Amino acid sequence: MSQAVSETDFKDIKLIKRGKVRDIYDLGDKLLMVATDRISAFDVVMPDPIPDKGKILSKISLFWFDMMKSIVNHHVISGNVNDYPSECRKYSDIINQRSMLVKKTEPLPVECVVRGYLSGSGWSSYKERGEICGIKLPKGLKESDKLPEPIFTPSTKEDIGVHDINIDFNETVKRIGKELAESIKRLSIEIYEKGAQFAAQKGIIVADTKFEFGLAGNDIFIIDEILTPDSSRFWPKDNYIPGGPQSSFDKQYLRDYLLSINWDKNPPAPSIPKNVIDNTRSKYMEALKRLTGAEL
Numbered sequence: 001m002s003q004a005v006s007e008t009d010f011k012d013i014k015l016i017k018r019g020k021v022r023d024i025y026d027l028g029d030k031l032l033m034v035a036t037d038r039i040s041a042f043d044v045v046m047p048d049p050i051p052d053k054g055k056i057l058s059k060i061s062l063f064w065f066d067m068m069k070s071i072v073n074h075h076v077i078s079g080n081v082n083d084y085p086s087e088c089r090k091y092s093d094i095i096n097q098r099s100m101l102v103k104k105t106e107p108l109p110v111e112c113v114v115r116g117y118l119s120g121s122g123w124s125s126y127k128e129r130g131e132i133c134g135i136k137l138p139k140g141l142k143e144s145d146k147l148p149e150p151i152f153t154p155s156t157k158e159d160i161g162v163h164d165i166n167i168d169f170n171e172t173v174k175r176i177g178k179e180l181a182e183s184i185k186r187l188s189i190e191i192y193e194k195g196a197q198f199a200a201q202k203g204i205i206v207a208d209t210k211f212e213f214g215l216a217g218n219d220i221f222i223i224d225e226i227l228t229p230d231s232s233r234f235w236p237k238d239n240y241i242p243g244g245p246q247s248s249f250d251k252q253y254l255r256d257y258l259l260s261i262n263w264d265k266n267p268p269a270p271s272i273p274k275n276v277i278d279n280t281r282s283k284y285m286e287a288l289k290r291l292t293g294a295e296l
Contacts, residue, residue, distance in 0.1 A: 001281075002296075004037040004049040005098065010091055020045055021057070021230060025088075027101075030077060032088050034099045039230075039280070041255050042265040043164060048272040054098035055296055056284045057228045062100070063292045064195060064226040071194065072187050075102040075214065075223045097296070105214025105221050110172055111155040111164055112184050114192035117207035118145045119233055119246075121166065122153065134168030144207070144235075144242045150192050152185045155210075183220060184213050195227045202290045204249065205240055207233035229287045249287040254280050 007023065009015070014026040020040040025032040035054030039046050058079060065074040078084070078101045081092045088095065115122050115132065122132045123143050131137060133153035141147075154172045155164040172181045188211050196206040209232035212224040225231055229250035236247055245256070257276050263269070272280075289295055 001051050002055075004051040005054060005094060006036060006038060006049045008034050008036065008091075008094060010088075013087055021054070022224070027085060027088070029104055030085075031102050031104055032084070032095070032099060033102055033224075034095050035225075036098070039251060039254065041251060041258055041269070043158065044265065044267050044269045046254075046269045046272055048277060050277055050281050050284065052281060052296055053230075053284055056288045057225055057230055058098050058100065059294060059296075060228045060288055060291060061225045063294075065222070067198070068191050068194065068222065068226065071190050073219055073221045074226075075105055075221045077101045077103060102223070103216060103221065105216045105223055107157075107212060107214045107223060108176055108180070108184065109157055110167075110175060110184070111157050112188040112211040112213060113153045113155055113166075113208065114150050114188050114211070115153055115208040116147055116150045116192065116196055117205065117233075117235075118143060118147060119207050122208065125166070133166050134170070142243045144240070144244065144246050146242070150189050150196075152188055157212075180220075184211075187211075187213070187220065187222070191222070191226070199227075199234070199291060200237060203237045204287070204290055205235040205237050205246075207235055207246070209233070227291075229284045234287050249283045249290070251280065253283055 010025060015023060016026045017024040021035055021038050023034045023036060035057045037049035037051055037053045039050050039053060062079045065076050081089055081096050084101050118126055118141055125132045126137055126141065132151065135151050153166060155166045158164050191211060192209060199206045209227055211222055211226065214221050214223040232250060233252060234249040240246060
């Protein structure tokens with residue numbers, strides 16, 4: 001286990017954003033994205049990092065970006081530090097395995113969520129209204145049931161510490177236009193279906209996931225991360241039983257801990273006990289190993 005990286009601060013490269021997980025540096029027409037070991041839950045960054053988490057997310061994302069290139073352009077130029085500009089390579093001891101050199105795009109102001117199973121906020125919405133983001137679902141579904149088909153349930157992209165808001169497709173059209181909204185809906189479902197089919201062969205159910213897209217000219221690129229334990233619900237296929245919550249290889253374990261201590265989901269977040277940190281890391285490592293066959 002390597003020492004956790006909670007934050008980076010490269011004085012001679014321009015930091016343009018510190019997100020929930022990634023520190024993003026401006027390199028002119030390119031960006032350096034560094035995946036730290038920060039972890040967020042309920043849109044709040046925790047005070048304690050998960051060692052090696054950034055490396056795990058980067059390895060999984062690079063694996064999927066390559067697999068999905070037949071469906072959609074991705075923004076990755078390289079994940080190999082030796083390919084980076086010299087001003088980045090001097091920090092290779094920090095950024096090796098946890099960074100990507102990427103094409104600069106204009107991110108779309110929508111989180112593209114695809115749900116194949118009924119869980120999380122989708123389950124809450126279904127219990128209240130029988131629908132998710134304006135999509136009516138059959139009556140009588142149980143928690144964690146597989147949906148008749150994957151559904152596109154977008155949300156807003158809010159700042160750190162502010163909860164994202166589920167929106168319907170019509171609101172997405174208002175925000176980005178009909179043609180672009182239809183394109184990212186189609187791409188999101190295609191990527192989800194291909195990823196879920198592959199993961200199932202590795203013993204993992206992808207219950208839901210979220211994607212981000214950006215524009216470079218008129219071209220759509222998938223950006224940020226893809227089908228990771230941070231952005232998805234991964235359930236072990238061999239003990240899947242609908243009718244309640246599932247065990248997982250993702251940060252639902254951390255969310256469940258935070259709910260168990262009655263945290264109100266608002267900053268500041270509580271400290272995470274060592275056993276919860278260790279167990280979270282183990283779950284992420286298991287996802288990496290099952291999906292890619294690789295280890296750190």
